[in-house]
Amino acid sequence: MAAGRSRIPATKHSVERFTLDNGLRVVLAPDRSAPVVGVAVVYDVGIRSEPEGRTGFAHLFEHLMFQGSENLEKLAHFRHVQGAGGTFNGSTHLDYTDYWETLPSNALERALFLEADRMRGPRLTEENLRNQVDVVKEEIRVNVLNRPYGGFPWLRLPPVMFDTFANAHDGYGSFDDLESASIADATDFFDRYYACGNAVLAVGGDLDVAEATALVERHFGDVPARPAPVRPDFAEPDLTGERRESYTDKLAPLPAVAAAWRVPDPIGDFENYLPYVVLAEVLTDGDASRLVERLVLRDRTVTSIGGYLGLMGDPFDVRDPTAMVLQAHLPPGGGVDKVLRTIDEELDRLAADGLAADELARTQARMATHLLRETDAVLGRTLQMAVLEQQRGDPGLLGELPRLVGEVTEEQVRAAAATLRPQRRAAVEVVPGGGAR
Amino acid sequence: MTVRTLPPLGPTRKLKLPREVERTLPNGLTVIALRRPAVPLVEVRLWLPFGKAHLARGLMMSQTLLSGTDTMSSVELAAELQKVGGGLSSGLDSDRLMISGNGLVTGLNRLLDLLAGVLTGATYPADEVATERSRLIDGIRMAQSLPAHLVRKALLKRMYGKHPYAVQTPEPEQVEAVRPAQLRTLHAARVRPAGGILLLVGDVQPAKALDAAERALSGWTGDGAPGELPAAPPLEPGPLLLVDRPGSVQSSLRLALPAVPRTHPDHAALQLANLVFGGYFSSRWVENIREDKGYTYGPHSTIEHSVAGSALVVAAEVATEVTGPALLETNYELGRLASLPPKEDELEQARQYALGTLQLGISTQAGLAAVASAYAGSGLRLEFLAEHAARLAKVTRDDVAAAAATYLAPARAVTVVLGDAATVEGPLGVLGPVRTETPES
Numbered sequence: 121m122a123a124g125r126s127r128i129p130a131t132k133h134s135v136e137r138f139t140l141d142n143g144l145r146v147v148l149a150p151d152r153s154a155p156v157v158g159v160a161v162v163y164d165v166g167i168r169s170e171p172e173g174r175t176g177f178a179h180l181f182e183h184l185m186f187q188g189s190e191n192l193e194k195l196a197h198f199r200h201v202q203g204a205g206g207t208f209n210g211s212t213h214l215d216y217t218d219y220w221e222t223l224p225s226n227a228l229e230r231a232l233f234l235e236a237d238r239m240r241g242p243r244l245t246e247e248n249l250r251n252q253v254d255v256v257k258e259e260i261r262v263n264v265l266n267r268p269y270g271g272f273p274w275l276r277l278p279p280v281m282f283d284t285f286a287n288a289h290d291g292y293g294s295f296d297d298l299e300s301a302s303i304a305d306a307t308d309f310f311d312r313y314y315a316c317g318n319a320v321l322a323v324g325g326d327l328d329v330a331e332a333t334a335l336v337e338r339h340f341g342d343v344p345a346r347p348a349p350v351r352p353d354f355a356e357p358d359l360t361g362e363r364r365e366s367y368t369d370k371l372a373p374l375p376a377v378a379a380a381w382r383v384p385d386p387i388g389d390f391e392n393y394l395p396y397v398v399l400a401e402v403l404t405d406g407d408a409s410r411l412v413e414r415l416v417l418r419d420r421t422v423t424s425i426g427g428y429l430g431l432m433g434d435p436f437d438v439r440d441p442t443a444m445v446l447q448a449h450l451p452p453g454g455g456v457d458k459v460l461r462t463i464d465e466e467l468d469r470l471a472a473d474g475l476a477a478d479e480l481a482r483t484q485a486r487m488a489t490h491l492l493r494e495t496d497a498v499l500g501r502t503l504q505m506a507v508l509e510q511q512r513g514d515p516g517l518l519g520e521l522p523r524l525v526g527e528v529t530e531e532q533v534r535a536a537a538a539t540l541r542p543q544r545r546a547a548v549e550v551v552p553g554g555g556a557r
Numbered sequence: 558m559t560v561r562t563l564p565p566l567g568p569t570r571k572l573k574l575p576r577e578v579e580r581t582l583p584n585g586l587t588v589i590a591l592r593r594p595a596v597p598l599v600e601v602r603l604w605l606p607f608g609k610a611h612l613a614r615g616l617m618m619s620q621t622l623l624s625g626t627d628t629m630s631s632v633e634l635a636a637e638l639q640k641v642g643g644g645l646s647s648g649l650d651s652d653r654l655m656i657s658g659n660g661l662v663t664g665l666n667r668l669l670d671l672l673a674g675v676l677t678g679a680t681y682p683a684d685e686v687a688t689e690r691s692r693l694i695d696g697i698r699m700a701q702s703l704p705a706h707l708v709r710k711a712l713l714k715r716m717y718g719k720h721p722y723a724v725q726t727p728e729p730e731q732v733e734a735v736r737p738a739q740l741r742t743l744h745a746a747r748v749r750p751a752g753g754i755l756l757l758v759g760d761v762q763p764a765k766a767l768d769a770a771e772r773a774l775s776g777w778t779g780d781g782a783p784g785e786l787p788a789a790p791p792l793e794p795g796p797l798l799l800v801d802r803p804g805s806v807q808s809s810l811r812l813a814l815p816a817v818p819r820t821h822p823d824h825a826a827l828q829l830a831n832l833v834f835g836g837y838f839s840s841r842w843v844e845n846i847r848e849d850k851g852y853t854y855g856p857h858s859t860i861e862h863s864v865a866g867s868a869l870v871v872a873a874e875v876a877t878e879v880t881g882p883a884l885l886e887t888n889y890e891l892g893r894l895a896s897l898p899p900k901e902d903e904l905e906q907a908r909q910y911a912l913g914t915l916q917l918g919i920s921t922q923a924g925l926a927a928v929a930s931a932y933a934g935s936g937l938r939l940e941f942l943a944e945h946a947a948r949l950a951k952v953t954r955d956d957v958a959a960a961a962a963t964y965l966a967p968a969r970a971v972t973v974v975l976g977d978a979a980t981v982e983g984p985l986g987v988l989g990p991v992r993t994e995t996p997e998s
Binding site: 128151153154155156190191194195198199200202203204205206207208222223224225226227228229230233237250251252253254255256257258259261262265266267268326371372373374405406407408409413416417420423424449451452478481482483485486488489492493495496497498554 | 561562563564566567568569570573593594595596597598623631632633634635636638639640641642643644659660661685688691692695696698699701702703704805806807837838839844847848849850851852853854855874875876905906909910911912913914916917919920921922923924
């Protein structure tokens with residue numbers, strides 16, 4: 121009855137890379153299967169680079185980048201993208217900030233113009249700053265303060281796991297810090313981090329390489345050259361003893377827990393990092409995975425469990441230090457201790473006894489589907505390539521990932537599981553403080 | 558500083574629709590296949606009409622459909638799906654049961670066999686049903702602590718009264734009462750090929766995909782009696798309904814307005830009117846309450862289509878202290894568009910956005926599957942997209958003005974606010990009558 125091991129298909133995306141004289145790195149990834157393009161600009165600055173007293177500033181600054189630029193009034197950016205039939209957004213991560221548009225391909229030049237204009241200089245005004253501080257406060261209220269499990273676990277785990285301000289602080293920011301941010305702060309931040317030498321432009325989709333190269337040079341060629349700042353080392357020593365904290369969430373009706381362990385450097389030690397990405401899926405991908413079968417279906421000690429790499433669920437676009445996270449929601453009255461003990465037990469069993477005959481292969485096949493599905497979308501492909509270029513100088517890695525995931529061995533997964541010891545674990549527990557209504 | 562001017566757009570690329578092939582099997586199932594070969598995957602969507610079903614049982618059925626068959630346990634089924642890079646999930650709403658999946662295209666036959674095994678042999682084992690029952694109850698408890706869920710619940714009830722659409726989430730005690738035998742009975746009565754639509758999208762030869770589906774699913778038989786829903790009742794404006802959530806730091810603002818189905822002659826004009834009002838970022842309402850006043854983060858206004866009716870829903874989460882002013886601006890922007898035609902450039906911008914996002918929406922396998930299955934569920938095929946694009950291209954300012962006067966008039970709105978009543982009741986009361994409720998427990 122069983123089908124044999126699925127062959128993991130290779131996909132080959134054609135990728136062109138070059139660097140403009142001003143230091144801007146460019147990636148072009150043509151794919152003419154649909155008449156749409158994706159444009160992404162990624163700056164090498166994120167939450168970890170925020171100065172003390174300025175929590176949430178990288179994200180606030182992302183908002184300011186949409187508030188007008190050298191040749192564009194406030195609101196113009198949105199109108200020009202959407203009036204060309206496109207969509208846009210930006211997002212702030214631990215190690216980078218991205219800006220993107222996806223549009224019908226006849227609007228490619230327009231998108232390049234818009235991104236170049238704000239790379240030369242955003243229009244930073246007091247009025248826009250105050251307006252966007254208000255908007256960001258509403259964003260924090262809707263995503264964190266006014267809802268149960270707000271910020272769990274991405275804002276709650278870092279202060280348990282890490283000690284330095286860079287790694288441990290709240291990336292959304294405190295209202296005090298946001299309110300005291302000034303135009304001078306914004307100008308400094310732009311000058312320091314939004315240098316074209318600190319950025320990558322990626323364009324994917326329905327484009328001709330020669331034509332797109334000429335357009336990129338026309339619009340970005342005269343952005344003044346400014347070098348990238350030296351990126352500090354954010355390394356911290358691993359935990360030597362278990363850390364465990366809990367907090368009461370007054371809106372949450374049920375308990376929850378997240379546990380995390382440090383993993384090898386995703387960039388410098390990719391070969392030893394990748395088995396953890398596979399391990400997270402072996403443990404939690406669907407009913408046939410170890411922890412779902414055990415904790416959800418058999419013991420019924422959790423109602424759901426998920427596992428992923430990177431505190432923001434970003435296995436291939438985060439730098440060291442980072443973590444593997446397991447996150448579970450419990451039924452009423454459920455005990456977190458028991459859940460953590462069972463996880464330890466299952467990790468031990470996996471490390472000692474290894475995997476079942478088809479367990480690794482079927483997990484890898486499913487991972488290949490997920491990876492390929494993300495690259496079907498021009499935007500997903502373009503953004504990932506931009507970050508891979510920035511952090512690794514290797515945008516083509518995207519096409520290699522299904523194969524590389526498929527080459528991870530049972531021995532590597534077992535070895536990874538063996539490192540996830542309780543004494544290296546940081547855990548945070550949500551104590552429910554709210555009724556159901 | 559050099560003044561640079563915005564480059565013009567290149568020539569518009571024609572909407573390119575993939576070829577759609579279709580076959581109705583002897584058992585009554587319609588199968589549609591579409592080719593998009595960019596990645597070696599396939600998307601599967603099975604749309605089964607499911608109106609008027611018992612809510613708690615229907616939801617439990619969709620939650621336990623994949624919990625085991627006559628030949629496989631839930632874990633074995635999940636493992637067999639994984640082997641071909643595949644996955645299946647099932648979901649229910651007031652109109653349909655939808656089984657969605659995807660996988661490596663090399664595993665399509667196996668994926669379809671496993672799907673057929675579920676459709677003809679799901680067993681609803683007592684143990685798994687007990688597990689899923691507790692999970693669903695916990696999920697409902699969790700949802701009941703979310704402002705977005707609570708305000709949605711109040712809005713649906715206010716919009717639909719006694720219509721089945723009024724309640725879309727069962728109470729925990731109703732789920733508690735569901736037994737496996739009831740699920741088997743419901744499956745036998747309603748999980749039927751007649752009236753169902755199976756959609757396959759991906760790196761497939763469409764004709765071969767139809768053959769594969771026919772081979773796998775022709776053994777699935779039985780007559781179904783799809784539950785015909787009565788038409789949704791018209792909205793009845795009245796006092797603003799304020800649902801108390803003490804201590805809330807934001808208010809959830811919702812307005813429901815009338816809308817028409819995709820096939821209605823007013824649909825294209827209404828879609829553009831909605832965009833100009835609040836349906837995208839560059840709309841009057843978003844520019845006003847977010848970019849000018851900073852009241853909110855993600856306001857949006859959407860036309861929702863269901864089988865028995867359509868509605869336009871306006872939604873924003875606003876700071877508690879500006880709840881009154883935010884509603885004032887919302888009604889102002891609705892009233893302004895309902896009273897005066899939009900400017901030419903506003904209409905053009907909205908039109909380009911509507912046309913462009915049609916292209917973007919079908920540029921992935923998953924997007925194409927979503928659009929084609931939503932259309933198929935309304936009796937339409939993908940070619941409707943081209944017809945709709947042609948209609949969007951022709952809409953005039955007068956058409957938008959007429960649509961706005963008919964559908965966006967604030968006088969026709971049903972308004973619900975969830976928030977800290979002690980703080981916001983007064984400010985809302987100065988704008989019109991308010992009826993305050995505490996959520997039922």
